[in-house]
Amino acid sequence: MRLDKYISNATDLSRTEAKRLIKTGEVTLDDRAVVNPAQKVRPDQTVAIEGSTITLAQHRYFMMNKPAGIVSVTKDHNNPTAIGLMYEHRSEELQIAGRLDIDTTGLLLITDDGQWNHRLTSPRSDCAKIYQVGLAEAIGNDYQAALAAGVLLEGEKHRCMPAHMEQIDQHHLRLSIAEGKYHQVKRMFAALGNHVVSLHRSQVGDIILDPELEPGDYRPLTELEVSSIQ
Ligand code: URA
Numbered sequence: 001m002r003l004d005k006y007i008s009n010a011t012d013l014s015r016t017e018a019k020r021l022i023k024t025g026e027v028t029l030d031d032r033a034v035v036n037p038a039q040k041v042r043p044d045q046t047v048a049i050e051g052s053t054i055t056l057a058q059h060r061y062f063m064m065n066k067p068a069g070i071v072s073v074t075k076d077h078n079n080p081t082a083i084g085l086m087y088e089h090r091s092e093e094l095q096i097a098g099r100l101d102i103d104t105t106g107l108l109l110i111t112d113d114g115q116w117n118h119r120l121t122s123p124r125s126d127c128a129k130i131y132q133v134g135l136a137e138a139i140g141n142d143y144q145a146a147l148a149a150g151v152l153l154e155g156e157k158h159r160c161m162p163a164h165m166e167q168i169d170q171h172h173l174r175l176s177i178a179e180g181k182y183h184q185v186k187r188m189f190a191a192l193g194n195h196v197v198s199l200h201r202s203q204v205g206d207i208i209l210d211p212e213l214e215p216g217d218y219r220p221l222t223e224l225e226v227s228s229i230q
Pocket residue numbers: 099100101102104182183184185186187199
């Protein structure tokens with residue numbers, strides 16, 4: 001990992017602040033001052049700021065196969081929550097990275113790493129999300145072009161970013177979108193005069209829902225899955 005990234009992950013400093021700090025010469029790598037923010041840090045090396053060693057927090061990252069009927073908020077008085085299905089200590093520190101509606105199933109990402117969550121969910125993130133969508137009415141011939149041009153959702157001033165669809169049958173399709181607006185998929189098809197009757201998320205960026213996970217089950221993400229979200 002780059003030294004500036006290591007410092008911003010291990011402390012409260014932003015990447016820019018970390019770069020500035022490194023340039024002052026106060027940062028050492030294995031006791032040698034380093035002034036290049038792009039310097040690589042190996043896992044066996046020791047980073048120190050003004051002589052005090054810093055270490056990376058051990059964050060936790062999970063994927064869950066979210067069942068229907070479960071809400072993706074941390075606390076809810078009326079419905080069971082995704083975090084409530086987990087057997088993790090300090091579960092109050094866990095956050096949902098990209099919510100799903102109560103009736104949506106599939107890939108839910110959960111972490112206690114706020115920066116990682118932000119990278120995944122910020123409006124500037126162009127991380128693709130893939131959904132299997134079931135529609136009440138048959139898929140229109142114009143859908144592919146309308147989605148590629150960017151659908152205008154009710155109540156919004158700007159069109160959605162281009163979306164890509166692959167038709168599975170008359171009522172089912174695979175949809176890839178780059179944004180995560182509130183109820184986006186349901187609102188996109190409402191704008192096209194249709195109605196979503198089933199919605200399942202199978203992929204976020206390079207993270208694919210593990211087919212071994214039964215609804216309600218979860219597992220830690222692999223290092224590769226975690227680092228795929230940049
Ligand atoms: N879009 C929706 O409308 N609902 C979801 O749960 C996810 C995306």
